[in-house]
Amino acid sequence: MATPLIEFKDVSKRFYDKVVLERVNLQIYEREVTTIIGLSGTGKTVLLKHIIGLHKPDEGTILFRGQPLDKIRRRDLPMSYMFQGNALFDSMTVFENIALPLQETTNLSPAEVRQRVMTRIEQMELADAVGKYPSEISGGMQKRVALARALVTDPQIVLFDEPTTGQDPVRKNAILGMIAQYQRTFGFTAILVSHEIPDVYFISNRILALYGKSIVFQGTPEEFEDFDHPFKEEVVHSLEGLQKELTGLHSRRQFKLRYQGQLRGGALGETYAVAVFSLDGLDAVAANLGHDAAQEAIRSLGVFLGKHFGAIGGFSTRRSLNEYVTVLPTTDRAEADSILGEYVRDFQGQEQAILDIWSSAQKLSASAVCVELAMLAGLAQGRSDEDIDSVIARARREQKVVSRIRCINQGEGR
Amino acid sequence: MTPDPKPGNEAGRQPVRWLTDPFAALGRKAINWVNNLGAATIFLSLGVLRIFRPKQLMKVLEQLYLIGAGSVPIIMLVGLFTGMVLGLQSYHALVKFGSQGALGTLVALSLIRELGPVLTAIMITARAGSAITAEIGSQRISEQIDALGTMRIDPLRYLISPRVAASIISFPLLTAIFDVVGIVGGYISGVLLLGVNAGTYLYRVESSVDMKDVTDGFVKAIVFAVIVTTVCCYQGYFAHMRSDSYGARAIGRSTTAAVVISCVLILIADYIVTSLLI
Incomplete structure (x- = not known):
């Protein structure tokens, strides 16, 4: 198999005396949609934040294309991150929020920035919200603004932390469909943390199951069907009714x-x-x-x-x-x-x-x-x-x- | 396996701990204080270095408007009444010695050397410093600062450097405004209300103030600018690391701490800088 894009080797993380991740081993491959599933509070977000560099492991190594992640400058990592709580700048308008990464990290002219931002705004159906502040729009729209901001720089890797939280069933599937469509169109590697079982199976190439502080399964959704582990009883069956x-x-x-x-x-x-x-x-x-x-x-x-x-x-x-x-x-x-x-x-x-x-x-x-x-x-x-x-x-x-x-x-x- | 401690031994240790605990707590506080001082110094140094990166001009101008231009009305108001009170009090003290003619000298030197820089810094701390801490703290708690990092935008460059630069520019300018308005305040109370000769007042102001007095006042203003911005930005930036509170309460406590620490440090630094410059 090809060299993993991201690889965790015996990664452990604790906050004070609470162990969150223990000897986690996983591989994420390029241009795939990989979904990390698990119950709330089991460390899925912590795992994701290790990939983007917001957390450092206490033990173990994270490799990016075979190189230790901590040896790579953050500016050289072509990643975007969509936060669970959106993390929009509440004193900026929707347009300014989406334009910020382009204004600060590229040398594009204001006209080019505007054109790129407006393209994303139209794709995300946010035309009515351009001049509004995040507090003036609905939770669903805020989610789409966060998604637009994550995608506006055309990143190679996009990390989504529970992108469908707080959405109604149609919107949840619309967001997942949107991620799948953009992933096909732009060819980025998508890494999702999600509770939306089984909806995420439809868009995922690989499933990672986090249970008891470790990864207990890595494989395709089809392989996951045959996975026999207490995880399925406790986690998957309790969430499957969501369909x-x-x-x-x-x-x-x-x-x-x-x-x-x-x-x-x-x-x-x-x-x-x-x-x-x-x-x-x-x-x-x-x-x-x-x-x-x-x-x-x-x-x-x-x-x-x-x-x-x-x-x-x-x-x-x-x-x-x-x-x-x-x-x-x-x-x-x-x-x-x-x-x-x-x-x-x-x-x-x-x-x-x-x-x-x-x-x-x-x-x-x-x-x-x-x-x-x-x-x-x-x-x-x-x-x-x-x-x-x-x-x-x-x-x-x-x-x-x-x-x-x-x-x-x-x-x-x- | 470690044997269970005998009750007698435990009792024996009690008096020793009673004696050592206060020193241990004091030691922990001292280490914590030194750690924070070191961290704040590094924080400031990184913030200053990033002032000279590209795309900073507009952000510095925006902060100049918020910290500098926005503070002008309150600085003028406080300066006016400070000068008027100074004129009033000084007149009644000087008249006992028949030296009311020296009112201009007293008002001008007090304002330019001491009251101008100190009161300006305290007023900016109250008005803009608290806002800086609350804004950055709120951005930290709502993961906006983490979001900057994930967008490959350096949070220190984006949030801290423009504020440091704007403070270093605006503190001396606001101090100058405070001084001038304060002298006008002294004129109102001394000349217009108490009848000191206008020519004498203005002549004394002009003849007694040296350029060194003005530049010393500006040096103090710059020192206070560095202190206030560092303390206020640092408290907001690390609001999530507070051990005594979380969330909105952490922002509140950080803001209070920023104002109190800034004011105390302004007064301490004022003494140190004065003793060095005098």
Whole structure:
């Protein structure tokens, strides 16, 4: 494997007589999204502050691209940090807050600074808040100002300390979606501290689990699914219910339990149908109408899936940022086709709610661009003795456009 | 394994600890004081060195406005009444010896050599010094100073150096304003209200004040500027390190400490500088 971007070797830290980190070993790789999870007060923020150099380890070494971090001047570290409490300058306006790092650390002309700041302000949907002070805007907007300030210098590494704290479910997912999108666009390495399990799985390449003052797991979200440790019982299962906040659907664990209980325990050869749903065009919605509008579409789809298929005995889960899986027990392919047809007809009746939200987003962003979102669905039939992942993969391959939502703009029709 | 101490031994140690504890506490305080003095000196030195970095001019001008220009009205008000009281008291003392003609000399020298620099420094401490501590302390508690560090902005350069530079420039200027307004105050009470001859008053002011008196007053003002800025910035910058309080209370206590320590140090430094210059 490549040389880690950041590596902790037996790092320990104590404050007075309280040990916070004990022989922590971890690796963080370049251009990945790495999420540190753990319960409150277990030292996640302290760990993050070691990376940016705000704390020094009492024992052990931190390496940056193989070099000891304490031998590197801070100005040579291409890092930004987004504080849990935002740490905005309360006597400066939103514009001044975002412009500060550019004004103080670069030789850009005032016009260039203004242009760069305004670009970020537009991307973060903060146009209305430019001249306001942090105390005059909502907590969600403050979060976005902090994010804009962290990204304005185009850093190579961005550290996010609980970026979604205090946000509503749609906004939480919008912020995570925003981080994921910017990470893809700008290619920076993102290191997050988060409680938002399982939402962070959807955007993370690697998960680090901090438990009992040490890192007890490092690996991909998929590997974390199979991780057998008291940490999962104490931490993950207590936090997983949060998924319901956004969609009301089963968490992956609940889905797995229900699947095992209902399908694996059934008669040998009993059939069931799996439907895989996703939305195409979300990036365009996020770019033109904002991340909230994109998340609203994801949420609406999830909520409607849960209601529609729940009523006929099906159960659904969110598999990734933009993919839902529904299982229809004791259903064959022909029945599933007919159920899907009914679902699509019902969903088209629900489109207006999404369009209304988009229409308000359009007014806010003053966007003249009309966006189109396509819902894709694929079906596959499985047997109780068959591995569900292979059935899901088959259904994914069968995906085709079943419905389109097109915003109405300047006299255009749907 | 360490054996349990016998009760008899414990009792035996009691009188010794009773005797040594006060000295130990005194020693700890002394070490702490020396540590703080060293840290504040390093803090000031780093702050002064960073004055000459790029992009500092606008920040220095902004602080000049806040510390200097903003303090002009209060300095003029205090200077006027100080001069008037000085004129009034001195007149009644001098008239007993028939020397009321020397009123101009007494008012001018008292103000330029002593009262001007000292009272100006104390007034700026009360007005701007407390604000500096509260502002920097609040920035420290709300992680704004940490945020500067993460943005690769040197907090000492950004927050401390402009204040040090602005104080060094504005203290002597405000002292000069205080002196002039104070002399006008002495004129109002001595000449306009008590009937001292105007020509005599102004002649005595002009003839008795040497350039050395003025420059000594400015030297004191610069020394006080360094003291006040260092103490006020230091107290705010390290508000989070206080062992007696946290958060908003730490800012309050730091602000109080900054004003008290500054005032005490101004008076101590005044004696030392006077004895060196005289």
